[in-house]
Amino acid sequence: MDPFEVRMQFLGLLKRLSASQQSIQRVVVYAIKNFAGCGEDLWDCILEECQKGTINSRINILYFLDSLCETSLLAKSRAKGQDRESNLYVNFVARDLNKIVENVVPKGRQGLPNLVSTKQILQSWRNKRLIDPQTIDDALILLSERQVNPSSSSSSSSSSHHSTLPRNEIFKRIEEDRERHKRLRERRWVQPITHNPSSHQPPPLASFLPLTSTGDGAQELTIDIEFENEWETTSDWNEDDVDAAAEEAELCFPAEGEGPMDLS
Numbered sequence: 001m002d003p004f005e006v007r008m009q010f011l012g013l014l015k016r017l018s019a020s021q022q023s024i025q026r027v028v029v030y031a032i033k034n035f036a037g038c039g040e041d042l043w044d045c046i047l048e049e050c051q052k053g054t055i056n057s058r059i060n061i062l063y064f065l066d067s068l069c070e071t072s073l074l075a076k077s078r079a080k081g082q083d084r085e086s087n088l089y090v091n092f093v094a095r096d097l098n099k100i101v102e103n104v105v106p107k108g109r110q111g112l113p114n115l116v117s118t119k120q121i122l123q124s125w126r127n128k129r130l131i132d133p134q135t136i137d138d139a140l141i142l143l144s145e146r147q148v149n150p151s152s153s154s155s156s157s158s159s160s161h162h163s164t165l166p167r168n169e170i171f172k173r174i175e176e177d178r179e180r181h182k183r184l185r186e187r188r189w190v191q192p193i194t195h196n197p198s199s200h201q202p203p204p205l206a207s208f209l210p211l212t213s214t215g216d217g218a219q220e221l222t223i224d225i226e227f228e229n230e231w232e233t234t235s236d237w238n239e240d241d242v243d244a245a246a247e248e249a250e251l252c253f254p255a256e257g258e259g260p261m262d263l264s
Helices: 003-015 021-033 035-052 055-078 083-087 090-095 097-104 109-128 133-144 168-187 216-221 223-233 239-252
Strands: none
Touching: 003 021, 003 035, 003 090, 021 035, 021 055, 035 055, 035 097, 055 090, 055 109, 055 168, 083 223, 090 097, 090 109, 097 109, 097 133
């Protein structure tokens, strides 16, 4: 199959892409299969469709990229020789992430339906370290500028250029959002097994694992990634923590003359 035919078939798959996992996996398998000879051309197709497609098709492409990145890293872990050095489409996503975000969540009211879902995907990539956290932070800053107040938007944003979606498109979007959010909740708690799967042996105790940092890239251990995610979401020590600690200490070590702690 020549590159032109590969490109045309891939564009057809992208245009028929939906929120279902079966549809997403069909496009992912095709993209991975043809990466060696047509990877750059296929990536150009993704960017083109992300720019020209409807607002609903653009969010479908973002969820497709989520599966594509994970499959690319999985394919890398199973590769041998020089193929283990390639991240496949992950490098393309990291390079053009800001462009993707700008297309999926355009300025004004038109992009608001995709705002929350896009943030959820980016946070998921950040937690799993699919892409460098600093790159994700830059994209999140870009998204924060999209949070406009609908009541204060100019009359031009409600012009005929951004017409209201038809009724059937609205119901289709509701059903697809339900499917996407269900899938995202299923995968949100899953941490990557390892970023450096050199063996299939059971993982050792955490106390015997080497120390790593975010600068180690692919060598960073999953347990360190999970710790950093928890550390970033933990608030600073404050008066409420002092009161809670004092209350627990009083329950565990009652004053003289008081009864034992109720363990029921």
